[in-house]
Amino acid sequence: MAGATDAQTACATLRDAARLNREDPNRRGALLTFGSAGQLVMTGDLHGNLRNFEKLQRYCALESSPGRCVVIHELIHEEPEPPGRPDFSIDLLLRAAAWKCAHPDNVFVLQSNHELSQLGRHEISKGGRCVLGDFVRGVEQRYGAGAADVLGAVDDYITSLPLAARTASGIFLTHSLPDALAVDSFDLTVFDREPTPADLAPGGAAYALVWGRYHTAEVAERFAQRLGVALFIVGHMPQECGYVRIGRMVILSSEHAHGVFVPIDLGRTYTAEELEESIRKFVSVG
Numbered sequence: 001m002a003g004a005t006d007a008q009t010a011c012a013t014l015r016d017a018a019r020l021n022r023e024d025p026n027r028r029g030a031l032l033t034f035g036s037a038g039q040l041v042m043t044g045d046l047h048g049n050l051r052n053f054e055k056l057q058r059y060c061a062l063e064s065s066p067g068r069c070v071v072i073h074e075l076i077h078e079e080p081e082p083p084g085r086p087d088f089s090i091d092l093l094l095r096a097a098a099w100k101c102a103h104p105d106n107v108f109v110l111q112s113n114h115e116l117s118q119l120g121r122h123e124i125s126k127g128g129r130c131v132l133g134d135f136v137r138g139v140e141q142r143y144g145a146g147a148a149d150v151l152g153a154v155d156d157y158i159t160s161l162p163l164a165a166r167t168a169s170g171i172f173l174t175h176s177l178p179d180a181l182a183v184d185s186f187d188l189t190v191f192d193r194e195p196t197p198a199d200l201a202p203g204g205a206a207y208a209l210v211w212g213r214y215h216t217a218e219v220a221e222r223f224a225q226r227l228g229v230a231l232f233i234v235g236h237m238p239q240e241c242g243y244v245r246i247g248r249m250v251i252l253s254s255e256h257a258h259g260v261f262v263p264i265d266l267g268r269t270y271t272a273e274e275l276e277e278s279i280r281k282f283v284s285v286g
C-alpha cells in the first residue's frame, strides 16, 4: 500500500528532474541542441507503456554508452486495460524522471499535448472516458493521502519541459507541428524563451505546436524552411503500423506492440528515405 513516504520520494524525483530539465546545458530557452558526436534515439508517444520504455532503456544501455542520448515525449495518459481501471501512467512518468536524474546528460523529455492538458486541467473525453479523471484516480491509488502533493510535483515537472530539439545535421525533434493554417504565422521566438504560462495555454505558441494535426508534406516543407531544418521527427498522430513518412516528416508511435523508435547517428546527414530506413521496432529489442 503506497503512503506518505512513497509520495515524498516521488515528489523529490519529479522536482529533481524538473530542475535538471531547466538547467540542461544543451538548452537555450525552450530548445535543446545536439552537436555532431554520438547517437541520438528518438521515440514517438509512450502513453504509459512500461514494456516499450524498458526495452528502450535496454537498447540505450546508458550505463555503458555515455555517447548516446535519448529523447522521449508524451508519457502520461494510457488506455486503461481492462476498461474501468485507473490510468497508472504516473508510473512511467516517475520511471522517466528517475532515468533523467540518473543520466541527466543523456535523457531528454519534450513537451506534449497530454502533459499540457494535465497541467491546465483540460479534461479530455475519449470514448466516454474521462482521461484526466482516470489519471488522477491512478495517482490516488498509488500515493493515497500524498496524491495531491504528487500531482503538484507533476505540474512543476510538466512546466519544466523543453519544446523541441534540433541536431547539428538539421533534424528537428518535437511532439508535433502547428496546424497548417498556423504554420506561416507561428511565433518562432517561443523556442528562444522559457515557455510562459500564456505560451502553454490554449492560444499560446507552445500549445499550438504540440496540438497540431493532419500535416501534409507541403506543410512540413514550409515549416522546415522557416526553421532552416531538413527533417522532422514527431509523434502525436497514432500510427497503427508504428510509423509513417510524409515528405520531410517522420511520425513515430511508441505506445503499442507495433511501436517504433529511431536511432540517429549525429555525425552524418540523412535524407528522409534514409531516416525512414533507420526506424527500429520495439519487438526487435530483446
Ligand SMILES: [Mn+2]
Binding pocket: 045, 074, 112, 113, 114, 175, 210, 235, 236, 237
Ligand atoms: Mn499527442
